[in-house]
Structure formats: C-alpha cells, structure tokens
Amino acid sequence: MSNMEKERSELLTEESEQINWTKKHLLDIDDFSKAEFDLVLKTASAMKEILSRPIKKVPALRGKTIATLFYEPSTRTRGSFELAAKNLSADVINLTPASSSIVKGESLIDTLHTLQAMGVNAVVIRHSMAGAPYLAAKHARASIINAGDGWHAHPTQALLDMYTVYEQKKRLKDLKVVILGDSRHSRVARSNILGFTGVGAKVTLCGPLTLLPPSINYKYHPYPGIEIEPDIQKALNGADVVMVLRLQKERQHSGLMPDIREYKNHYQLNRQRFALAKPDAMLMHPGPVNENVEIEPELIRCPASVIDRQVANGIAVRMALLYLVIGGKNDEI
Template identity: 50%
Template sequence: MKHLLDFQDWDRTSLEGMLETTQIMAEVLDRPVKKVPALQGFTVCTAFFENSTRTRLSFELAARRMSADVLTFTASTSSTTKGESLKDTLETLEQMKIDLFVIRHSASGAAHLASRWTDARIINAGDGRRAHPTQALLDAYTLKQHFGKLEGLEIAIVGDVKHSRVARSNADLLVKLGAKVRLCGPATLLPKELEQPGVRVTTNLQEALEGANAVMALRLQLERMSTGYIPSLPEYQQTYQVNFKNLKHAAPDAIIMHPGPMNRDVELEGNLADSSRSVILKQVENGLPVRMAVLYHLLVGKK
C-alpha cells in the first residue's frame, strides 16, 4: 500500500502485519539505544494544517527513531495563513524531495486530495471528522496488548461520535480485526447511519456498556453547548460521563481508553482515568511504535 488514508483498501492480513511490526518497533524502543537506521536517506514532512502538537511530535519522533530526515510544516507559522492553498503548499514542499507527507487537516478528504496532488506517500494524521488511522491502530495495538487478541472483544465508544474521526476510524478498524463496536452518545451527536455489521449505535449508555471489554470516552468540545447540540455540561455529565458508577455494567475486567486530550471529569471521571483500569498512558506510549511501523511499511514495505 502506498498511503494510509483510511482502512477502506486495507485487508485484515496487512493490518495484522502492521500490528506485528508495531511489536518489533516497541522492542526497539526498549533498547538502551533507541535508534535504528531503517529509514536513513528518507525525508518525512509533517504538514499540519490544523494544530495538534502531540500527534505531530509523535510522528516526528517516530521518523527520527528510524533515522529519517524530518521537516515540519505547521499552518500557523506558514503561508496558508497568507492564502496559499493546500495544493500549492504541497506542490511547493514536494520540490524539497519529500518521500512521505504526514497530513493533518480540518477538512474530511484532505489527505485523499493530497494523494492525488503529489507523488509522495501520504499518512493521514486526521482529516476533519473522517479518519485518524494511526490513532485507531494504536488503540487496536493497546487492546491486543492487554487482552492478547481482538477477536470477539466488545468495545464501547462514548461521546461526540458525530464529529469524531477517532470513532469512525476505530469502528472501521476494530470490526475488520474481529472486534465489535458500540457507538453511544446523545442523539444529536450520534449519526444512526454509522450502524453497520459489527457496529451498533445506541443513545443508551447502560446498553452500550453492558458487558463491554473496553470503554473509550471521546473528547467533548465545549462549543457543542453553544451550538445547541447538547443542553448543558451537567446534563451531559449526568447522562454520558464514563465513571466508576456506570462502569459496573461493563465486563469486570473492562479497561478505560481515551484518545486525548481529555476534559477531566467531563466525558470521563478523572479518578477513573487515573486508576488501574485506565490504559490511557499506554495508548500514548504505543503511538510511537505504531507510527514507526506505519512509516516503515509505507516507505520500505513489509519486512
């Protein structure tokens, strides 16, 4: 595969191969010397048209750990604020002989458009509400690490599903890998059209959590109140906050996940996020080997 835009064209075997490579990369990161020459001579450019320092740093460190040269382009310090288009920007950057772009953009489909406009490889680091495939991969890896398998797991994803690329990508990937997904949130933030084989949609939190092996809370943008999607923060907390109280409906060994950044005590009870049930920091840690694996697969191919 040339690009990682979403999971549409990826089959289960290559996705499982990616998780295996992630395992190898994680072992590299456990060594005293954490750098390998795998991508020496390759140039990776992170092109972030929407701010996300954490994701960008994770990609850049992943590329550097494999000895690639890294260029950073962020829109706030660049020509796009002067009116240059996405296409012009990419075409200009490509003249610097970029082998791979990591693209973050506020519009769904931006990474797809980019793949048509450049010969370089593309990793979608988040496009609008559509996809965030490396986040889903690191979630899948974290789940596999914890449970030893994905087949048969029941994953509840709770919150602002409508605006969430994390929810869409996880629903795609986890189902491909044999898990089942329940999407849950207030009706205004939960498109019923996302229901498909392996994906259940419900506005009832208890129903979503019933017997779930993992519960992922999604960040609630506080602007959802001012734009009239939900009535108030207290009502949201009361109805959809993932906390110790409603976690009792889930499987006894259920784990807690969050893609970050978290609104502590809004979508997720802070003490629960800090508890032994939480794998949130593990998710962050796994971001690095996952991104190393994806970079390696796209630039060098299967090992």
C-alpha cells in the first residue's frame, strides 16, 4: 500500500501535498488540478477496498439524501450512482421526469426548488442539454453532480476511466490514449480528453472527420496537444489505451456517414487493428456496446478488455465523489 502511494504521488502529483476538497458541485473536470485528480483517485482506491469487504456498507453519508434526476434514459450510470450512495448509507430518491418534459413549460428550476424543499443534499443530474447542471447549480443549494449533459461532459465517467487505467498501468503521464469513434457528439470523449490531457497523457482522436469535433477539423483547436488521426492504423499504432465509443445508430441517417457497413469496414476495432496497439494495451468502452458495430464481438471480453472493470470501478469512483462533495466539511445545506 505504501509502495502504491509512493508511485501515485510520483506519477500524478509532482507537488503532492495533501489537499482538501473544496468543490461544492461536480459539474466538469475542466478546472481540476493534478492534486484534485490525485485526491479523487486515492479516495476511489479506499472505496474500492470497502467494495472488497463482505459487507460493502459504511456509514459515511448516513442521514444524507441524494436525488438522481435523469432526463435521459440510463441504466448503468444511474444504477452506479444509486449503489454508490447506498454503500455510503445515504438515502436515495430517483426522479425520472418524462422525457417529453424537456420542452418549454416544464422547468428544471422548478424541479430543483422542489428537491430543495425536500432537503436533498445532492442532486445527480443527467440531461440531454449541455449546461443544464450549470443552470441547476445557479438555482440550488444542494450539491449538483453532473451525470452527463448533452455533448458536453460526463465527468464521473472520465474519472472512472482514469482510475481504471491508473489501477492497471500505475501511471497516466505519457500514455498514448486513443479515443476511437464519434467524439463529435460524445460527452465521454470530451471529458476524457480533459481528464487524460490534464494529467499528462497523450490523447489521439480517430474517426471520420464528420464525427470529430468540427472546430478541430477547421480553424480553431480547443484542445492543445491532442492529435487528430483519421487513419485508424496510424492512430492505433503504439497505443497504451484504446477507448472505443458507442456509435449511435441514428448517425447513419444523419448525413454524417454513409452507413454502418462502411463504418465497420474502416473504423471498427477488430483483432487485426487492435494488434497494432502495444501488447499490453487496455481496451475500454463506456458502454453500452453495439456489438459488431464499433467493436468486433470477440474483443469485448478478450484479456485486454477492461469493460467490466470500468463498471465495477464506476461504483468506487462515484462513492469517492459523493463522499468528497457532501461527506466532508462541505455539506452546509
């Protein structure tokens, strides 16, 4: 353990002093310092230890109430948050506004006022519109945790991905992380770009240019230091981590790509292409997987795949985040 701690401090936080968590909300990771990433990973590691016990429950958040407010369907993220909260002894309520209510008239702000009146300590929000958690944070006294907003951010996914890589590789700096697929419409990609580059990894985006962020194609580059490589073979060459994104099937009728067949022929991760990555490369996918679309079925549970471990680590990382955000001093509600 002390050895691991040492490695961690060398590799993540050079200025590795102890810090306290100061963020009231978790909206994005764009403003995370290395020390904050480090604190999340360390705390997640402690939570993972709890998950290995026969009784996976501690009283850290006893008496706290957490609401999940999902305006978009989700199974794993919502379940993961709910389990994480329950493992910490928090009470959980789940709200699922009808998806039709994301139209003018049904106000997110009204819903937050209701949750506030109920005395909720944290609200976990999933929303189809970028920035919705920011609007929520302006109008709520509870802590807001972003569980995915539009194309913008999915911070807990990025943190669990970073944790999963870190757990195996014992470092993040200088790793080559390839994000393969539709990063234009992907909050997972955006958050992972910020997360991995934020701790010194090298990120490469690969996909047809119609599915990469448009400003990367043209004049303005919002992510200095990342590489754009439309050629999948070149992109995968020497990769330490290959992160495959789900291809939304509706994309094929959107004019952004010809069809699934063409996509598979040129951008599916198959065994032959994955062999271009390093021999110890990790294979990741945020789920849910479209089998035999973005990834060859044989790869999903191959030895390099950590897809199931991502799910398990998701609980530990979300426990860590819930604990940091409302478990410490920062819980004046």
